[in-house]
Amino acid sequence: MSLKARDKKHLWHPLTQHKLHPETIAITKAKGCILYDEDGNKYIDAIASWYTCMYGHCNEYITSRVATQMQQLDQVVFSGFTHEPAIKLSEALIKILPDNQNKIFFSDNGSTSIEIGIKMALQFHFNKGEKRNTLIAFEDGFHGDTFGAMSVSGLSVYNGPFEDFFLEVKRIPTPNGENNEAILNTLNSIAETNKVAGFVYEPLVQGAAAMKMYDSEGLNTILGFCKKHNIVTVADEVMTGFGKTGKYFASDYIDIKPDIMCLSKALTGGLVPMALTTCSEDIYKAFYSDDIKKGLFHGHTYSANPLACTAALASIELLQSETIQQNIKTIIASHKAFNIYIKTHPKVKSTRQTGVIFALDLNIEMKRYGNLRDKLFKFFLDHGVFLRPLGNTIYIQAPYTITKEQLQKIYQVIEDALDIV
Numbered sequence: 001m002s003l004k005a006r007d008k009k010h011l012w013h014p015l016t017q018h019k020l021h022p023e024t025i026a027i028t029k030a031k032g033c034i035l036y037d038e039d040g041n042k043y044i045d046a047i048a049s050w051y052t053c054m055y056g057h058c059n060e061y062i063t064s065r066v067a068t069q070m071q072q073l074d075q076v077v078f079s080g081f082t083h084e085p086a087i088k089l090s091e092a093l094i095k096i097l098p099d100n101q102n103k104i105f106f107s108d109n110g111s112t113s114i115e116i117g118i119k120m121a122l123q124f125h126f127n128k129g130e131k132r133n134t135l136i137a138f139e140d141g142f143h144g145d146t147f148g149a150m151s152v153s154g155l156s157v158y159n160g161p162f163e164d165f166f167l168e169v170k171r172i173p174t175p176n177g178e179n180n181e182a183i184l185n186t187l188n189s190i191a192e193t194n195k196v197a198g199f200v201y202e203p204l205v206q207g208a209a210a211m212k213m214y215d216s217e218g219l220n221t222i223l224g225f226c227k228k229h230n231i232v233t234v235a236d237e238v239m240t241g242f243g244k245t246g247k248y249f250a251s252d253y254i255d256i257k258p259d260i261m262c263l264s265k266a267l268t269g270g271l272v273p274m275a276l277t278t279c280s281e282d283i284y285k286a287f288y289s290d291d292i293k294k295g296l297f298h299g300h301t302y303s304a305n306p307l308a309c310t311a312a313l314a315s316i317e318l319l320q321s322e323t324i325q326q327n328i329k330t331i332i333a334s335h336k337a338f339n340i341y342i343k344t345h346p347k348v349k350s351t352r353q354t355g356v357i358f359a360l361d362l363n364i365e366m367k368r369y370g371n372l373r374d375k376l377f378k379f380f381l382d383h384g385v386f387l388r389p390l391g392n393t394i395y396i397q398a399p400y401t402i403t404k405e406q407l408q409k410i411y412q413v414i415e416d417a418l419d420i421v
């Protein structure tokens with residue numbers, strides 16, 4: 001029996017209504033930018049498996065380092081113990097994180113890194129004797145699928161059953177260069193009638209909102225407001241981190257730095273799950289006390305798993321390498337050229353790009369998981385490219401190691417797809 005037939009017996013997939021979408025594709029191997037399925041088909045992974053495998057699948061630099069680490073230390077409790085992979089990773093991270101970041105807290109997925117960011121923000125005020133219970137977030141933000149993360153996500157596509165259990169969140173629109181005044185007015189009225197603890201945001205690019213990009217100066221204005229009102233700022237760089245925007249972090253484009261940052265996805269180059277919540281010394285200081293209750297009593301079994309730390313360290317070394325930095329520049333230039341070529345196509349409504357993230361909107365309305373979207377998805381796969389349209393948005397976020405020819409093939413298949421819509 002095929003893998004995809006056996007899959008149906010016991011497996012329940014994420015974000016899937018199995019009755020409407022019974023088909024899965026069994027992947028048997030991945031190397032570089034290519035996925036191989038059990039029927040012998042090949043697909044270019046044009047979204048780096050949800051933006052994780054940015055140095056290519058099964059990258060030998062990363063896998064060999066992890067293989068060596070496996071012989072040395074596999075797993076140990078990180079409460080009371082420490083180890084070299086975590087220490088080395090912290091030292092490497094501090095060098096590339098925004099200057100104000102100074103402490104690193106481990107977990108194992110993006111949503112959880114947000115939960116921790118939210119808990120840090122709430123407890124920061126609590127420890128100072130202030131009860132602040134409200135969070136601010138953007139309308140179309142996405143921060144994950146655990147309760148705190150769902151609460152701050154404006155884009156809660158099918159979160160109906162849980163909405164009554166969410167945290168207290170007030171929403172503001174993303175800045176577009178013209179609505180700064182209006183946003184400031186909204187913020188003022190929110191701050192007047194609520195006790196605001198924190199602001200959670202995806203800097204510059206909102207991934208799940210279909211790679212929506214917004215004004216960095218407007219964001220800086222919002223962060224300025226937060227600073228003035230002692231509102232803890234939590235940058236969700238789970239997607240934008242580690243070079244996606246052309247700099248190490250999206251926050252590097254913005255003058256005012258976040259108090260807290262959440263990182264995952266490309267952190268380990270897609271090899272193993274891990275996430276981080278980093279913070280400034282000011283945040284950490286509010287927890288450092290003779291009073292045990294003021295500590296952050298949050299922890300996960302696999303916190304700072306040595307293999308994950310090793311994968312992350314190797315990934316950061318790759319990110320800093322001349323080769324990858326050059327690749328990033330090449331991809332940015334390549335997308336720019338494609339953008340000029342495709343944006344005047346009659347089926348294209350608009351295009352946008354930040355770093356290696358490129359997106360185009362079709363000028364037809366489509367449901368996020370509707371039939372036309374499914375047709376496009378299938379068209380891409382049938383032509384050897386794994387792209388995952390979000391509604392009427394087609395976006396590319398390929399590994400940094402993608403070749404010129406592979407990029408051309410992605411562009412070509414997108415152009416061809418415009419004919420079928």
Ligand SMILES: *Cc1c(COP(=O)(O)O)cnc(C)c1O
Nearest residue numbers: 109110111142143144207238239
């Ligand atoms: C993917 C993502 C998350 C959630 O991360 P998981 O590892 O899927 O829990 C949170 N925020 C952003 C911006 C993301 O892209």
